[in-house]
Amino acid sequence: MQEKIKVWRPEDIEGVELRTGERVISSYPRHWHEEYHLCVIEEGAGELIYRGSRHLTSAGSLFIVEPGAVHSNETFKDASCSFRNLYADAQLVRGAAAGIAGCEKSLPVFKEPVLFDRDIIASYIELHTLMERPSSTLERESAMIDLFARLITRYGEDRTIQKAGRERQAVLRARDYLIENFSSNVSLQHLAEVARLSPFHLSRVFAAEMGMPPHAFQTQLRVTRAKEMLRRGVPVLRVAIETGFADQSHLNRHFKRLLKVTPGQYVRNSKNVQDRF
Secondary structure, three states, rough: OEEEEEEEEOOOOOOOEEEEEEEEOOEEEEEEOOOOEEEEEEEEEEEEEEEEEEEEEEEEEEEEOOOOOEEEEEEEEOOEEEEEEEEEEHHHHHHHHHHHHHOOOOOOOOOOEEEEOOOHHHHHHHHHHHHHHHOHHHHHHHHHHHHHHHHHHHHHOOOOOOOOOHHHHHHHHHHHHHHHHHOOOOOOHHHHHHHHHOOHHHHHHHHHHHHHOOHHHHHHHHHHHHHHHHHHHOOOOHHHOOOOOOHHHHHHHHHHHHHOOOHHHHHHHHOOOHHHH
16 A cells, blocks of 8 residues: 655644654655654654664654754664654753753653553544644643653753864864855865865764764755755745755755655645644
């Protein structure tokens, strides 16, 4: 049977995007998100490649990927996977951590990326289901606060802040330049000048630090910004041009590769799911 992916954003809860996948057989290549990525596997199994290790994601598991962390997802050969994804804005999670601690906190980290906590998984599925069907904003917000409170209390830790060395500082300069100029046709030579390293050295240390080379990071940025524009109702052709893609087919190709849906499908599926009732 054909795989089916649905994407939506509840209009009454800011900073949240949800997705369901049924009978998905294709793998997701290396990518990253600006948000926290949570996923419950309902049927089937696969692997999460994250922090240099492979983690089994079997049915009944919940995995968590932190913002900016490069990862990939693989399904097993001749098998499919059904899942429920939730993408939560980093500041939303930071706010939950601050509420628990009673003071400002850094973004929480989760050293165990795959959990089998039945209580938390039940709370996650309850929240996801509430976001999918007609329900009150108060009920949704309460379920979300309850979920993150349990996650952070049981498994969250403060992020350790380390002083950046010279090479890391160079990579951060290059990264920040790409973020600010994501739609520009940036050459490796120019990026190396910004980073104050040689092109060869920058390419090597950027991939080591960020988990992907500069061109792949730029493409991911462009797709991320394209999502934002599409949600605002910007036409696909204009989105392609303003995010730096050569044309609409170029955008379609990378969007589909990273998100498993085309820009047009994303627009149609991103409407509030309550509109369908």
